[in-house]
Amino acid sequence: MRKGLLAGLLVLIAAAPWIVKSGYVFHIATMIALTIPLALSINLTLKLDQLSLAQPAFMGIGAYTAALLTMRLGVSPSLAVLAGGLLAVVISAVFGPIFLRIKGVYFVLLTYAFGQIVNLVFQEWTSLFGGNNGLYGIPRFSIFSHSFGETEYYILGLAVAALFFFVMYAIERSDVGAIFQALNEDEMFCRSIGSNAQSWRVAAFIMSAFMAGIAGALYAFYIGFISPDSFGFGATIDLIVINVIGGPGSVFGPIIGTIVVVPLLEFLREMRQYQFLVYGFCLVFFIMFFRQGLVSIFERKREVV
Amino acid sequence: MILQMIINGVLGGLMYVVMALGFTLIFGIMRIVNFAHGEFYMAGAVLVMLLFGQFGWPFFAAVAAAGVLSAALGMLCERVLFRKLVGAELPGMIMSLAVSIILQSLALLAFGPAEQSIARPFDGTWSLFGAIVPWDRTVVAIGSVVILLAFYAFLRFSRYGIAMQAVAQDRETASLMGVEAGSIYSMSFGIACLLASLGGALMAPVYTVGPYIGSLPMLKAFVVVILGGLGSVPGAVLGGLLLGLSESALATTFGSTIALIASFIVVLCVIIVRPSGLMGRKGT
Amino acid sequence: MSTMLEVKGLVKRFGGLTASSNVTFAVDHREIFGIIGPNGAGKTTLFNVIAGHYRPTAGSILLEGRKISGNSSDQIGRQGVARTFQAVHLFHEESVAENLRRAAMISSCHNPVAYFSQRGEKVSAKVESVSQFLGVAHLLETKAGGLPYGHQKVLGIGMALMTSPRLLLMDEPVAGLNPSEKRAAGTLIRRLRDELGLTILLVEHDMPLVMSTCDRILVIKQGTPLTIGTPAHVQSDTSVIDAYLGEDYEFA
Numbered sequence: 001m002r003k004g005l006l007a008g009l010l011v012l013i014a015a016a017p018w019i020v021k022s023g024y025v026f027h028i029a030t031m032i033a034l035t036i037p038l039a040l041s042i043n044l045t046l047k048l049d050q051l052s053l054a055q056p057a058f059m060g061i062g063a064y065t066a067a068l069l070t071m072r073l074g075v076s077p078s079l080a081v082l083a084g085g086l087l088a089v090v091i092s093a094v095f096g097p098i099f100l101r102i103k104g105v106y107f108v109l110l111t112y113a114f115g116q117i118v119n120l121v122f123q124e125w126t127s128l129f130g131g132n133n134g135l136y137g138i139p140r141f142s143i144f145s146h147s148f149g150e151t152e153y154y155i156l157g158l159a160v161a162a163l164f165f166f167v168m169y170a171i172e173r174s175d176v177g178a179i180f181q182a183l184n185e186d187e188m189f190c191r192s193i194g195s196n197a198q199s200w201r202v203a204a205f206i207m208s209a210f211m212a213g214i215a216g217a218l219y220a221f222y223i224g225f226i227s228p229d230s231f232g233f234g235a236t237i238d239l240i241v242i243n244v245i246g247g248p249g250s251v252f253g254p255i256i257g258t259i260v261v262v263p264l265l266e267f268l269r270e271m272r273q274y275q276f277l278v279y280g281f282c283l284v285f286f287i288m289f290f291r292q293g294l295v296s297i298f299e300r301k302r303e304v305v
Numbered sequence: 306m307i308l309q310m311i312i313n314g315v316l317g318g319l320m321y322v323v324m325a326l327g328f329t330l331i332f333g334i335m336r337i338v339n340f341a342h343g344e345f346y347m348a349g350a351v352l353v354m355l356l357f358g359q360f361g362w363p364f365f366a367a368v369a370a371a372g373v374l375s376a377a378l379g380m381l382c383e384r385v386l387f388r389k390l391v392g393a394e395l396p397g398m399i400m401s402l403a404v405s406i407i408l409q410s411l412a413l414l415a416f417g418p419a420e421q422s423i424a425r426p427f428d429g430t431w432s433l434f435g436a437i438v439p440w441d442r443t444v445v446a447i448g449s450v451v452i453l454l455a456f457y458a459f460l461r462f463s464r465y466g467i468a469m470q471a472v473a474q475d476r477e478t479a480s481l482m483g484v485e486a487g488s489i490y491s492m493s494f495g496i497a498c499l500l501a502s503l504g505g506a507l508m509a510p511v512y513t514v515g516p517y518i519g520s521l522p523m524l525k526a527f528v529v530v531i532l533g534g535l536g537s538v539p540g541a542v543l544g545g546l547l548l549g550l551s552e553s554a555l556a557t558t559f560g561s562t563i564a565l566i567a568s569f570i571v572v573l574c575v576i577i578v579r580p581s582g583l584m585g586r587k588g589t
Numbered sequence: 590m591s592t593m594l595e596v597k598g599l600v601k602r603f604g605g606l607t608a609s610s611n612v613t614f615a616v617d618h619r620e621i622f623g624i625i626g627p628n629g630a631g632k633t634t635l636f637n638v639i640a641g642h643y644r645p646t647a648g649s650i651l652l653e654g655r656k657i658s659g660n661s662s663d664q665i666g667r668q669g670v671a672r673t674f675q676a677v678h679l680f681h682e683e684s685v686a687e688n689l690r691r692a693a694m695i696s697s698c699h700n701p702v703a704y705f706s707q708r709g710e711k712v713s714a715k716v717e718s719v720s721q722f723l724g725v726a727h728l729l730e731t732k733a734g735g736l737p738y739g740h741q742k743v744l745g746i747g748m749a750l751m752t753s754p755r756l757l758l759m760d761e762p763v764a765g766l767n768p769s770e771k772r773a774a775g776t777l778i779r780r781l782r783d784e785l786g787l788t789i790l791l792v793e794h795d796m797p798l799v800m801s802t803c804d805r806i807l808v809i810k811q812g813t814p815l816t817i818g819t820p821a822h823v824q825s826d827t828s829v830i831d832a833y834l835g836e837d838y839e840f841a
Binding site: 051095098101102104105106108109110112113114116117120121124233237240244273274275276277279280281283284287288291 | 332336338386389390394395396398399400402403404405406407409410411413414520524527528530531535562565566569572573576577
């Protein structure tokens with residue numbers, strides 16, 4: 001069974017840092033693990049037939065909240081991370097119902113504008129967010145005063161990524177997935193039998209914001225430094241590339257996409273200027289010739305839609 | 306004081322209209338949101354920087370050449386990349402994102418990340434009833450008006466322009482009446498890129514030129530088009546002037562970032578009340 | 590006999606066009622009520638306003654005494670009203686049993702909170718009983734997309750039944766059916782009332798069906814009511830006959 005093969009492959013990849021025993025590999029693996037919830041976050045909005053470009057903004061909200069709570073108020077990192085996710089939830093609950101009134105293109109534009117504006121706030125409100133210089137010296141993540149080392153960060157990242165993956169997997173395979181699919185295919189019918197379509201959409205949007213917020217908070221503690229740059233247009237592009245390469249159809253898509261793209265990003269770190277060029281050509285290639293994404297390699301042969 | 310605000314607002318607004326028009330044109334006709342629109346603005350500015358700033362061409366010749374070259378580039382992109390994606394909104398958007406980052410990267414690789422100033426062809430100011438109007442902005446404004454009038458004449462009176470309106474309204478019927486969609490798409494993409502790049506070209510000496518200067522005009526174009534309705538030309542004009550005027554009013558008091566945030570909030574309110582924008586078509 | 594649905598002075602305007610005006614009628618519990626009228630009379634608009642797809646411009650609609658006018662279609666769906674569609678709305682790739690199950694599931698899990706508080710639903714028993722009632726129990730494993738059109742329409746009714754409605758709105762239930770299927774449909778509609786105690790409001794073009802099935806009929810012309818009464822009354826009303834002159838209708 002192809003999915004079994006894929007699962008086995010993923011477990012192997014997850015174990016790789018211990019097999020290879022390299023600090024660099026641990027770093028890449030941690031970055032992959034931290035990016036997975038973000039990729040899943042956009043994937044969830046795709047399940048609503050919408051593309052939300054607001055996820056980096058929620059990531060930033062989670063990151064800055066967690067960092068500021070720990071640095072300024074001495075809140076313990078684990079609580080701060082949860083608080084970051086929670087604030088993302090609150091803000092998405094406020095704006096989600098507004099954004100989700102509109103479909104398709106307008107939604108993308110609106111979430112894009114939202115993302116840019118939030119980023120502008122991070123840049124301009126220097127007294128709180130440190131402006132373009134960002135926030136330095138975010139302490140290491142710790143539980144009960146035990147400071148996290150490299151391996152522990154990876155395990156934490158892996159645990160969170162796995163958690164969100166299983167949640168998304170459950171959504172996909174359960175009746176919740178069937179409901180989303182039915183709402184996309186035939187909302188009028190679903191509403192005629194009493195389904196509150198808007199509430200489902202808002203719930204998915206909030207969930208995706210939560211995932212992005214948590215990912216952002218963990219990222220802040222891992223890197224130790226955040227700036228508006230990390231949550232801007234570049235992040236949006238990263239996530240789109242990940243989802244396009246991985247494939248939007250299944251929950252495995254973002255996983256594959258992240259595993260492929262994040263190391264690429266690190267590899268191109270030396271050649272930052274070429275990064276977006278490579279991205280651009282990858283997107284062009286995949287959109288033109290391989291729209292189902294890499295995950296389709298692992299799926300049973302289906303008719304091309 | 307008020308007059309100054311209004312003048313600033315109109316000057317800014319006219320540029321927004323030019324940007325928004327091209328953007329709304331591509332959407333109205335091809336149902337594709339062109340995220341690369343800002344990069345054609347940037348291309349126009351870059352070309353003027355080269356032709357006027359480095360090679361010493363006369364300013365307006367450089368502007369015209371920048372427009373034509375960018376339009377040609379746009380038409381090439383359309384033919385190769387976008388033609389097959391007409392109507393497929395999401396892939397079209399992502400493709401335009403791809404074009405956007407490719408163009409940005411090319412500019413980055415060619416000229417480096419720093420923004421550069423170029424020599425100003427027009428200096429000084431003149432005064433209109435006590436309000437101060439810089440000459441370079443005046444040129445931009447006059448240029449914008451000329452562009453808008455030419456565009457209007459094109460839409461209204463030329464065969465292609467009328468055909469474009471037909472395709473925007475109803476592709477199938479238009480093709481039944483012999484309007485060949487392919488050439489219309491090329492033309493609209495070309496004109497949109499022409500508009501954006503002329504905007505960038507005219508503005509090149511006013512501020513600075515760099516790989517990322519297209520993002521803000523792009524964001525403004527979005528706001529205008531959402532306000533005025535995607536696909537609506539009168540909406541783009543109305544929205545652009547509105548945005549320009551309100552920005553000017555707010556920027557004088559609160560600063561431009563607050564102005565942008567305020568315009569975003571206004572957009573949100575418009576969306577709540579009228580999802581298709583102030584003048585957009587229902588169901589767009 | 591108490592009133593299930595009451596429509597009072599309903600007006601619906603779209604911009605300058607008045608699609609319905611002054612519509613007043615009441616439907617009793619367990620009544621089969623028909624709405625007919627020449628083409629373009631506004632039957633569909635009226636139906637859609639009652640179903641919550643449009644908000645009335647004026648007037649009110651009461652469901653068992655409670656105001657539902659202005660409620661959205663999903664709110665009305667949760668208040669015991671279900672509707673069938675003229676076009677087929679099914680999950681074509683799934684089996685008949687799965688279609689029925691999904692209808693119940695989507696309906697009961699109407700928002701995420703409801704989803705998580707539902708546990709141990711006896712849906713399979715309901716699927717059994719509904720399919721038995723409709724006579725499609727032998728087709729439970731068949732893919733919905735593979736069913737003949739008449740059966741698909743019956744499945745549509747089944748999916749509405751899975752939500753346990755008290756009032757069933759039917760939009761041209763026999764459109765596209767052949768004569769024997771139409772007769773079967775008429776029998777089914779009567780059974781829905783007789784055996785399941787449903788109140789039924791239907792909009793139809795097919796006169797034989799309406800005349801043989803409905804207890805009372807409302808005739809609409811150009812958005813306004815022409816007459817309301819039993820089939821016998823309506824058939825002998827000259828204004829109704831006039832309204833249909835020029836159309837190809839048989840009255841019975």
